[in-house]
Amino acid sequence: MGRLIDLLRERFGDKIVESHAELGDETIVIRRDDQLEIFRHLREDPAMAFDFLVDEIGVDYLGRTPRFDLVCQLLSVKHRHRLRVKVPIEEGDCWAHSLSSIWKSANWLEREAWDLVGIRFEGHPDLRRILMYPSFEGHPLRKDYPFNRRQPIVPERDPIENPWPPRGVGIRR
Amino acid sequence: MTAPAHAGRPPMPPLQRASDPVHEIMELQMGPSHPASHGTIKFNLRLDGETIVECDVEIGYLHRGFEKMCEQGTWSQCFPYTDRLNYASPLINNVAFALAGEKLAGIEAPERAQWIRMILSEVSRVCDHLTCLGMASVEVGAFTVGLYMNEAREYLYDIVEAVTGARVTVSYCRIGGLTNDVPARFADVLKDRFAKVRALVSDCDKLLSRNRIFVDRMSGVGVMTPQDAISYGVSGPMLRATGVAYDVRKAFPYLYYDRVEFDVPTGTRGDNYDRFRMRLLEIEQSMRIAEQGVALMPPGDVRIKDPRYVLPPKRDVYNSIEGLMNHFKIVMEGIKIPAGETYLSVEGANGELGFYLVSDGSGRPYRVRVRGPCFFGMASLGQMLQGLMIADIVTTFGMVNMIGGECDR
Numbered sequence: 135m136g137r138l139i140d141l142l143r144e145r146f147g148d149k150i151v152e153s154h155a156e157l158g159d160e161t162i163v164i165r166r167d168d169q170l171e172i173f174r175h176l177r178e179d180p181a182m183a184f185d186f187l188v189d190e191i192g193v194d195y196l197g198r199t200p201r202f203d204l205v206c207q208l209l210s211v212k213h214r215h216r217l218r219v220k221v222p223i224e225e226g227d228c229w230a231h232s233l234s235s236i237w238k239s240a241n242w243l244e245r246e247a248w249d250l251v252g253i254r255f256e257g258h259p260d261l262r263r264i265l266m267y268p269s270f271e272g273h274p275l276r277k278d279y280p281f282n283r284r285q286p287i288v289p290e291r292d293p294i295e296n297p298w299p300p301r302g303v304g305i306r307r
Numbered sequence: 308m309t310a311p312a313h314a315g316r317p318p319m320p321p322l323q324r325a326s327d328p329v330h331e332i333m334e335l336q337m338g339p340s341h342p343a344s345h346g347t348i349k350f351n352l353r354l355d356g357e358t359i360v361e362c363d364v365e366i367g368y369l370h371r372g373f374e375k376m377c378e379q380g381t382w383s384q385c386f387p388y389t390d391r392l393n394y395a396s397p398l399i400n401n402v403a404f405a406l407a408g409e410k411l412a413g414i415e416a417p418e419r420a421q422w423i424r425m426i427l428s429e430v431s432r433v434c435d436h437l438t439c440l441g442m443a444s445v446e447v448g449a450f451t452v453g454l455y456m457n458e459a460r461e462y463l464y465d466i467v468e469a470v471t472g473a474r475v476t477v478s479y480c481r482i483g484g485l486t487n488d489v490p491a492r493f494a495d496v497l498k499d500r501f502a503k504v505r506a507l508v509s510d511c512d513k514l515l516s517r518n519r520i521f522v523d524r525m526s527g528v529g530v531m532t533p534q535d536a537i538s539y540g541v542s543g544p545m546l547r548a549t550g551v552a553y554d555v556r557k558a559f560p561y562l563y564y565d566r567v568e569f570d571v572p573t574g575t576r577g578d579n580y581d582r583f584r585m586r587l588l589e590i591e592q593s594m595r596i597a598e599q600g601v602a603l604m605p606p607g608d609v610r611i612k613d614p615r616y617v618l619p620p621k622r623d624v625y626n627s628i629e630g631l632m633n634h635f636k637i638v639m640e641g642i643k644i645p646a647g648e649t650y651l652s653v654e655g656a657n658g659e660l661g662f663y664l665v666s667d668g669s670g671r672p673y674r675v676r677v678r679g680p681c682f683f684g685m686a687s688l689g690q691m692l693q694g695l696m697i698a699d700i701v702t703t704f705g706m707v708n709m710i711g712g713e714c715d716r
Contacts, residue, residue, distance in 0.1 A: 189676070239539050239686060266370065275375060
């Protein structure tokens, strides 16, 4: 086990649901209810000092319960160490606490996680879509969103029912 | 036909109308296609005269669904997509994806391949900085510098073209190595081109660095404190301009960055001028790394010989059934990377470029996530622009160096 995991297990006990250090990436899994407490500790504790939220994304494990993982990559610029924190999220209760009060980068990252994976963030100041347009339906990075589904803003013309006019009719060259 | 739905962006909260129209706040939308902003981006501005009161940055105009596309193909088929993330330095994306994939697979490319990756990453970094600085100079009126830097970049593209066969869409790396070795006269070409680039960059330095007009436009504009920069997740030259010496190449050495000598320049004020200086100084450091790399590079293979991950030689494919089957399996089913997850980051031209990969053991990636550095620079732009003038948007945005392909994915 990694050094950080040992420290966190000592401090939080069974609030750390699971942990591993596969391939050298120290990872902990926590419950959503403890999310804010643990993240605040990670930010403020001098031994941790994770001042840099590198990434915060949703991963859809379709068919597993709980279905989603919120995956955060943390970095301490001061101590030069990294940690990955995962928060499992149920499909029917798909929200997490917003980290935007702890790290400013969480603001846009959470907008993206909402936009693409559909995880709502409680306490986010401005949760709207960021990469897709506001009237887009669904969340494209979910596994049950078909990769070839089309959502044209302007309705598409059916080429069978409404083909181009024959050559020379209507179109002047 | 219904009204176009994209017009339905939630409006900003209503304005407080002042009784005196002179003091009224005006809303202005700059972009998405503005001639002074390279890249498709929209600024929703609130202006008091020419001063920016509030700025809401809207991105996503170049969203192509990179992460969704990667999930549809095999691992090898992701490489052409990674070229199109940061198209100013595609080789760094290639290298980052290959390294992340190799970390997940538990393999390592041969030493020569790693050195070549490192040298070409640095060449790409110079290209990226030249693009950024050249375009930013054109936008403030220094057209000559733009042309000089483009010329220098073309010299470097000659190197890239000689090695990979393409200027921009390189697709040069593979999981387990590289597509091919560098040409025989690589070291000579590199030396020759670097000499030309150095001369041009030195000219640009003289034209800009102490130029009164340029310094007045850049200095003290777009200031960010180190605390804010770290909190916003800003990395690379923008973070180092604030004085924080964080560079992935030094902090978490990958490839052979711990075997070469180079300096990490840092700024003091965190304004646009410092960001400009950081990039200019890094050009020299990158060329230093590349030159050391060429001297230290050993001969040998550029691909591992593991049949699980690497295509067999064509001689085997055409002459033996095992070779043919191996080839077929890798092309049709994809290489089978063991189930697991990993995050690997490299120092991209604009900051920490990371790949988070999840594999389920099939031949296709389960989840590919790219952490593009520009995204975070753009997130901080709204705050940086507050209180500045409209004309400062152009310089500040230029120094963030947003690359649409990477920011919007």
